[in-house]
Amino acid sequence: MASVHQLKEWTEKYPFDEGELEIILRCHDAIVNPKKGEDTKGSFLNLLAHSFPYVFFFLPYDEIQNRISLVEKNILPKDFGEKLKRAIYTYKGRENDCEAIEVLIQGVANCCKGDAAETLGVIFDCCSAYDGMAEPKDIIKLCYELSISAQVLISPRIDEKKVLTLVQQPLHLHGLTNSLSNMKKTKGSRITKQMFIDWGTKCLPHIGSTLSGFMHNLVFHGKSSHSRTSPFLNPELLDCSKVFTENNAGNLFAISCMSPDLGGKVSEVLYFLD
Numbered sequence: 417m418a419s420v421h422q423l424k425e426w427t428e429k430y431p432f433d434e435g436e437l438e439i440i441l442r443c444h445d446a447i448v449n450p451k452k453g454e455d456t457k458g459s460f461l462n463l464l465a466h467s468f469p470y471v472f473f474f475l476p477y478d479e480i481q482n483r484i485s486l487v488e489k490n491i492l493p494k495d496f497g498e499k500l501k502r503a504i505y506t507y508k509g510r511e512n513d514c515e516a517i518e519v520l521i522q523g524v525a526n527c528c529k530g531d532a533a534e535t536l537g538v539i540f541d542c543c544s545a546y547d548g549m550a551e552p553k554d555i556i557k558l559c560y561e562l563s564i565s566a567q568v569l570i571s572p573r574i575d576e577k578k579v580l581t582l583v584q585q586p587l588h589l590h591g592l593t594n595s596l597s598n599m600k601k602t603k604g605s606r607i608t609k610q611m612f613i614d615w616g617t618k619c620l621p622h623i624g625s626t627l628s629g630f631m632h633n634l635v636f637h638g639k640s641s642h643s644r645t646s647p648f649l650n651p652e653l654l655d656c657s658k659v660f661t662e663n664n665a666g667n668l669f670a671i672s673c674m675s676p677d678l679g680g681k682v683s684e685v686l687y688f689l690d
Contacts (some may be wrong), residue, residue: 418441423437430521430522431529436639439639440517440520440633440635441517443524443635445467448516458613459484460501463488465480465484466478466480466481466633468636468637468639471637474570486579487565487568492565499541499542503521503523504523504626505519506519506523527631528627529628532621535627536612536613537609537613539612539624539626539627540609540612541553542558545606548608549604549608550607551606552597553589556593556596557589559626560669562626563630563672565630566648567633569634569637570633570638592670595615596615599612620670621674622673625648626673644662
């Protein structure tokens with residue numbers, strides 16, 4: 417366990433308070449020293465989620481296990497947890513304990529309290545192949561899935577059937593995909609990390625908050641955040657219109673990626689857009 421002096425140094429170096437750092441320390445301990453049984457039932461996402469000391473108070477009877485299972489099996493890509501681990505915990509095995517912990521602190525900070533480029537970089541790393549390139553459609557789809565997963569992790573109650581319908585319905589995300597694809601200057605469909613970062617910061621400045629919100633809810637379980645990034649709010653359609661219906665959640669998602677002010681409950685603006 418880190419000393420009080422070390423914790424103070426980290427609070428001055430990273431955008432976390434002592435309580436948040438202690439949770440990240442618990443996450444690190446769960447990763448390197450899984451308890452009996454956790455090494456078999458616990459994926460990377462499970463280990464992080466169960467490290468929050470009061471998770472059973474918010475979601476009794478290990479409901480968080482059910483939520484993580486729903487997210488991993490039915491919403492996010494099947495290899496997302498391992499890709500996220502490689503992206504934020506670049507542990508080489510030569511670090512001492514404090515250095516290894518600091519690797520994880522930096523990784524979590526890049527996800528939920530870093531600047532836009534750092535957060536977008538992690539999203540890209542979770543989609544990229546071994547050649548350092550990624551398909552635009554995979555990136556956009558992941559961001560959409562993260563936005564749904566973030567709410568699944570902390571909502572007191574969820575309608576699993578409704579969640580699965582939302583994930584599986586035909587998505588009109590081709591506009592975002594085409595826009596991102598236009599960043600490439602060479603033949604082929606895949607793009608580089610810098611292309612995605614440039615596109616995200618210029619065209620959709622709020623898209624990185626899909627990962628920020630997911631990571632914050634996974635590690636800190638809704639604890640008050642001091643993040644520089646406003647939380648991503650999935651649009652909640654109150655009234656349908658000719659432009660937006662219950663079957664084109666992708667369009668609503670695209671709009672909410674532009675600004676935090678365009679998420680949440682949506683009604684009157686729809687008639688204005690008609």
